[in-house]
Amino acid sequence: MSATDSGLRPSSGKLRIPTPPSFDDPVEEREHRKARLAGALRIFGRFGFSEGVAGHITARDPERTDHFWVNPFGTSFRHVRVSDLILVNHLGEVVEGDRPVNRAAFVIHSAIHQARPDVVSAAHAHSVHGKAWSALGRPLDPITQDACVFYEDHAVVTDGGGAIVLDENAGKALAAGLGPHKAAIHRNHGLFTVGQSVDEAAWWFVTMERSCQAQILAESVGTPHLIDHADARYTYEQTGFPLAGWFSFQPLWDEVVRSDPDLFD
Numbered sequence: 001m002s003a004t005d006s007g008l009r010p011s012s013g014k015l016r017i018p019t020p021p022s023f024d025d026p027v028e029e030r031e032h033r034k035a036r037l038a039g040a041l042r043i044f045g046r047f048g049f050s051e052g053v054a055g056h057i058t059a060r061d062p063e064r065t066d067h068f069w070v071n072p073f074g075t076s077f078r079h080v081r082v083s084d085l086i087l088v089n090h091l092g093e094v095v096e097g098d099r100p101v102n103r104a105a106f107v108i109h110s111a112i113h114q115a116r117p118d119v120v121s122a123a124h125a126h127s128v129h130g131k132a133w134s135a136l137g138r139p140l141d142p143i144t145q146d147a148c149v150f151y152e153d154h155a156v157v158t159d160g161g162g163a164i165v166l167d168e169n170a171g172k173a174l175a176a177g178l179g180p181h182k183a184a185i186h187r188n189h190g191l192f193t194v195g196q197s198v199d200e201a202a203w204w205f206v207t208m209e210r211s212c213q214a215q216i217l218a219e220s221v222g223t224p225h226l227i228d229h230a231d232a233r234y235t236y237e238q239t240g241f242p243l244a245g246w247f248s249f250q251p252l253w254d255e256v257v258r259s260d261p262d263l264f265d
Helices: 026-046 103-115 128-134 146-150 168-178 198-221 229-239 242-259
Strands: 056-060 068-070 086-088 094-096 121-125 154-157 183-186 190-195
Touching: 026 056, 026 068, 026 121, 026 198, 026 242, 056 103, 056 198, 068 103, 103 121, 103 168, 103 190, 121 198, 128 183, 128 190, 128 198, 146 198, 146 229, 154 168, 168 183, 168 190, 183 198, 190 198, 190 242, 198 242
Parallel strands: 154 183
Antiparallel strands: 056 068, 056 121, 068 086, 086 094, 121 190, 183 190
């Protein structure tokens, strides 16, 4: 698939391909982002990405752009509703909502949102295969087409991975290590992904976790064959752009909307 011929661009023919919505009203845009955020959290719960109280996804507020919405500390991913989400400012204070914020969520995500104005959403969880792969301190190799989504577009961050990220300087170091990429592997910690929408950030996390799993499985029985640079780069260009990430999330969104209508409460 490419940006021009994959069918992901609007067509002048009879086919109507979904594209991300645009908004003139920031109130509508806020509600859209919050709904997608609650849905993405429930999807993370279904995939088993939860680990106690660890893990968070954020969505930048469309008006107060130095504020972001996030899941409250200690609430199960699988039960998050739109009404549970809290709004946090650049000082780490809860502006809307009556639940506490995870300090690590604030430190990490505030640094990423500040360093990357293009980022609407950032995702992190203590998923099993992401944790395992992060302990190796290595980038993913291009051993599958799916892994090529991250080819030359993810970083390994070594600073502070073994300690809980509670210090603001540690959050800034992680954001600096992420750089312009869509994802980072924080050594001895786990995966971080970002996107221009909640949908995109969530999908990159899902497929990165699975790519970690695939490489762990492949290396457990042998030495994987690498996709050569030209083919890996070509595949990245066809599947690694923001619209492709957004579009890949839509089947998961459709499922959770049907099965969990209470997420909109």
